[in-house]
Amino acid sequence: MSVSNRAFELADRRAEEERAAGIRRVQQAIRAAIDVTASSFCDCGERIPDARRQAVPTTTRCIDCETFIERQSRRRA
Ligand SMILES: [Zn+2]
Incomplete structure (x- = not known):
């Protein structure tokens, strides 16, 4: 595997992780909002x-x- 392919792969994985983290943040915010409104x-x-x-x-x-x-x-x- 060439160096540039490896860099692309790492960037890809990082983007994927950031997407997942973003979704988790949104889910946590929604859950927190529900907790407050339906305490x-x-x-x-x-x-x-x-x-x-x-x-x-x-x-x-x-x-x-x-x-x-x-x-x-x-x-x-
Ligand atoms: Zn009371």
Whole structure:
């Protein structure tokens, strides 16, 4: 194999690795975004039950916090 062929082969492999790394980065970013939007944990650190997340997919609070905040807003109203 000539030197130039070897250089091409290395450049090829490097491009392939960079492509793979780029895809991994994108996948990690997507996973991180999903984790943030569909966090299974409340701000207080309590885990939000799966049943509750399925019933109210947009919820970001556990039942205790939700009840507390609802009670507060009702008192204010
Ligand atoms: Zn909570």
